[in-house]
Amino acid sequence: GAVVSQHPSRVICKSGTSVKIECRSLDFQATTMFWYRQFPKQSLMLMATSNEGSKATYEQGVEKDKFLINHASLTLSTLTVTSAHPEDSSFYICSAREVGSYEQYFGPGTRLTVT
Amino acid sequence: GESVGLHLPTLSVQEGDNSIINCAYSNSASDYFIWYKQESGKGPQFIIDIRSNMDKRQGQRVTVLLNKTVKHLSLQIAATQPGDSAVYFCAEAGLGSGTYKYIFGTGTRLKVLA
Numbered sequence: 001g002a003v004v005s006q007h008p009s010r011v012i013c014k015s016g017t018s019v020k021i022e023c024r025s026l027d028f029q030a031t032t033m034f035w036y037r038q039f040p041k042q043s044l045m046l047m048a049t050s051n052e053g054s055k056a057t058y059e060q061g062v063e064k065d066k067f068l069i070n071h072a073s074l075t076l077s078t079l080t081v082t083s084a085h086p087e088d089s090s091f092y093i094c095s096a097r098e099v100g101s102y103e104q105y106f107g108p109g110t111r112l113t114v115t
Numbered sequence: 116g117e118s119v120g121l122h123l124p125t126l127s128v129q130e131g132d133n134s135i136i137n138c139a140y141s142n143s144a145s146d147y148f149i150w151y152k153q154e155s156g157k158g159p160q161f162i163i164d165i166r167s168n169m170d171k172r173q174g175q176r177v178t179v180l181l182n183k184t185v186k187h188l189s190l191q192i193a194a195t196q197p198g199d200s201a202v203y204f205c206a207e208a209g210l211g212s213g214t215y216k217y218i219f220g221t222g223t224r225l226k227v228l229a
Binding site: 006034049102103105108109 | 123147151156157158159160161164204208214215216217218219220221222
């Protein structure tokens, strides 16, 4: 149990375009989902926390107008990178927390390359 | 031996030896700690966790030790195997801004030598 999926697993987009990444909890309901970014040879950095039905909470230094997060249901959160630039190229990982639990279950990640 | 790369320290061990990966955490209020294994191009994989009311927890071939006095966490892997080669991250968790968030450490690359 506790499986989290992400789609797509890899995406290449042109500079200036927007790209959407989906995060789904497959076999449990997640009131809270988290989005992380990981650059090569670095650790996971929390970008934002999203709660179902409310606005996301962004970490300091993360532009909320650039990284749009929507958590419309208990099993789906989306991250949209707007007006992407090459410096946005990174590995984006989501996690989901089950109702009543502190544990986070991680997705397999999405590799974004902006050309 | 252990070396520090540009961003990621590396620990090299011989196959069959025991590995010890260390982590210093920052927040004395953290009450939950987790170790993850991450292979290239994949998401983090849960290994073992420990709560702050414990100082040791054992799993299959892995042991986590917690020293709250010096804010130190370690992961011991017994009889290290080639499949253990990966990057290992510790994470600390506690209430931050009203949300139970995970803060990840810098990570250690484990290389298992045949």
